Amino acid sequence: MSDDDNSPISAREARRLFAGLRDAPALVLAVSGGPDSVALMWLAARWQRSLARGPQLTVVTVDHGLRPEAASEAREVKRLAAALGLPHRTLRWRGAKPKTGLPAAAREARYRLLAQAARAAGASHVLTAHTRDDQAETLLMRLFRGSGLAGLAAMAPFTERDGIVLARPLLDVPKSQLIATLRRARIGFAEDPTNRDTAFTRPRLRALLPLLAAEGGDARNLARLAARLARANAAVEVLADGAERFLRLRDRGDAPQAGVRSFEASAFAALPEEVRLRLLLRAINALGHEGPAELGKVETLMSMLDRAIASPLAAADGRPVLKQTLAGALISLAGGRIQIAPAPARRRKGR
Ligand SMILES: Nc1ncnc2c1ncn2[C@@H]1O[C@H](COP(=O)(O)OP(=O)(O)OP(=O)(O)O)[C@@H](O)[C@H]1O
DSSP states (O other): OOGGGGSOOOHHHHHHHTGGGTTOSEEEEEOOSSHHHHHHHHHHHHHHHTSSSOOEEEEEEEEOSSSTTHHHHHHHHHHHHHHTTOOEEEEEOOSOOOSSSHHHHHHHHHHHHHHHHHHHHTOSEEEOOOOHHHHHHHHHHHHHHTOOHHHHTOOOSEEEETTEEEEOTTTTSOHHHHHHHHHHHTOOOOOOGGGGOTTSHHHHHHHHHHHHHHTTOOHHHHHHHHHHHHHHHHHHHHHHHHHHHHHHHHTTTSOOOTTOEEEEHHHHHTSOHHHHHHHHHHHHHHHOSSSSOOHHHHHHHHHHHHHHHHSTTTTSSSSOSEEEEETTEEEEEETTEEEEEEOOOOOOTTO
């Protein structure tokens, strides 16, 4: 770790971190009470005070109703926000809590509540305090899960969700700098004990990080890899856009059927594998009704499709040479064309 990684963030650096947000009418700061988000709040408050006409800031804490201390942590954030002259709201997750997949359900509820708070405050953005260390952990988690290029690109600095932009201005900042910033400002913070609870994947992975760092796989290198993969992923997306246009142009004589995507099989087969895969994934996700398709399953489907296209029967009119459902979409190959459409609703067993 370089000395810079342990230095507090200066007002000038913060101006650079928040530069893209200056013209927003209002911003919601997602603050859990942990060091990262308390530092985000402090940095954003100082930045806003330095502007003649900066965005309105509203601090929001989500109480998931999972830990008894959460309510007092939210009150502590409120107190700190008030000391910085910022309005604060605590939002409670009241829905039923699932027995499995609790972290994912809590995250889903959190982002829904934060987006609601942003709309209520007239804010265009929700800011979270994800750091370079979080980015490194996300990359590793996805690597171990077998994600493809898009997943390994990890978190983007800006993503849209329900008309609200989720911004991560601290994505390049090491957590140690945020801690140093709080120490310099003499601000206390809470540590979420679930961050160390080895019943969850992320804390188990976090415990491995010092070992990886000793071999050169530190957060700086891992986050840099994520940024490089994000760059490559963006380029492949542009290629996939172009391929979609190319396939549409070849069909210009035929009026497209509503609710169906259809490609000329031989033109599709000539595209690079990664591009073919993305076209399939896009069509299945757009037309299927069972949520996003798993990459591994789309890969298997594509190999079947490739083999079917190469078969002598592929171009013949008549019965489909392939018919498969995946993620609520029906993929078929008949008469030299690939067609992707919503799958008919499944019949219930026992009827
Ligand atoms: N209870 C909360 N209330 C408000 N904001 C929160 C809360 N929990 C997390 N956040 C925001 O989200 C950021 C990331 O938090 P954390 O790393 O705990 O999330 P996660 O569970 O790993 O999921 P994800 O990274 O997908 O958000 C925090 O820095 C903070 O800005």
